[in-house]
Each structure stands twice: as C-alpha cells, then as structure tokens.
Amino acid sequence: MKHQSITLCLAVSIVMLLACSSKAIAQDSTSSPKTMPGSDRDRHHCIPSAGYIWSTIQNRCVRIWEVGIRLNSLQEVPEGQPVYSLFILFNTDQSKVELFMPGRKRSTILSRRTKADKSCFWSNRDLVLAPGDEPNEYILKDGGEAVYATH
Numbered sequence: 001m002k003h004q005s006i007t008l009c010l011a012v013s014i015v016m017l018l019a020c021s022s023k024a025i026a027q028d029s030t031s032s033p034k035t036m037p038g039s040d041r042d043r044h045h046c047i048p049s050a051g052y053i054w055s056t057i058q059n060r061c062v063r064i065w066e067v068g069i070r071l072n073s074l075q076e077v078p079e080g081q082p083v084y085s086l087f088i089l090f091n092t093d094q095s096k097v098e099l100f101m102p103g104r105k106r107s108t109i110l111s112r113r114t115k116a117d118k119s120c121f122w123s124n125r126d127l128v129l130a131p132g133d134e135p136n137e138y139i140l141k142d143g144g145e146a147v148y149a150t151h
Contacts (some may be wrong), residue, residue: 056107057091057098064100069136071148086148088138097122097129
C-alpha cells in the first residue's frame with residue numbers, strides 16, 4: 001500500500017509538472033517574439049534603437065546629434081510644446097550638406113553654389129542653407145522664408 005501511494009504521488013506530480021510546462025509553451029507561442037535591445041538593423045545595418053541612422057554623404061551610420069550641427073525651428077512654439085530641431089552634416093570638402101529634418105524618413109542633400117562675390121550657400125529646389133556671420137552658424141530658408149537657424 002505504501003509503495004502504491006508513493007507511485008501515485010509521483011505520477012500526479014509528473015502530470016502536474018507537464019501540464020504547467022505545456023501551458024507556458026502555449027503562452028510563449030502566442031505572445032509576440034521578444035528581440036534583444038540593439039538587435040534591430042535597417043537596410044544599411046544601422047541600429048535605430050541605439051540612435052544610429054544612415055548618412056548618405058558620409059556613407060556610414062551616425063548618431064546625428066553627436067556629429068551634426070543643430071538648427072532650431074524659428075517658428076513660435078506655444079509654451080509646453082516640443083521644439084523641433086534639424087541637424088546638418090557636411091561631407092569632407094563641404095560640397096554637399098545633408099539635412100536630417102524632423103518627421104522625414106529620408107535625409108535631404110543640398111549642393112554648394114557660389115555667388116559672384118565668392119560667398120557660398122547650399123541649395124536644392126526651394127531649400128537654401130546659408131552660413132551666418134559666426135563659424136558653424138547657419139540659416140535654412142524654405143521658399144525664401146527662414147525656418148531654422150543655429151542659436
């Protein structure tokens with residue numbers, strides 16, 4: 001009798017363990033797959049979750065806030081609302097500048113132009129980036145209206 005009760009307890013315990021294990025497996029298969037932080041990659045192998053995006057003119061993944069120049073919106077922003085910035089990144093000879101604008105999935109590239117007085121600016125259709133009076137000071141105009149500038 002003692003031997004039968006031990007066998008019965010052992011059998012019940014095994015059945016309970018298997019039932020719990022099956023339930024955990026069933027729950028895992030219905031939930032969304034978990035990914036490791038930093039394991040996401042875009043088509044250029046940049047890691048967006050770590051803040052990396054592709055720079056076309058530098059041909060590499062960058063954290064734009066670390067390597068770019070910040071320009072802040074010139075539009076009046078109500079108190080408590082976010083202020084949007086864009087970042088610019090030049091290629092090595094400054095013949096091109098890449099704009100990383102808020103709300104856009106792709107960057108925009110402007111090409112350098114030279115005026116008769118030898119001063120330069122960068123443009124692409126309606127967008128014009130002009131240097132300011134100080135080093136690393138820039139103003140971005142859209143359709144002739146200043147919309148972003150370094151402060």
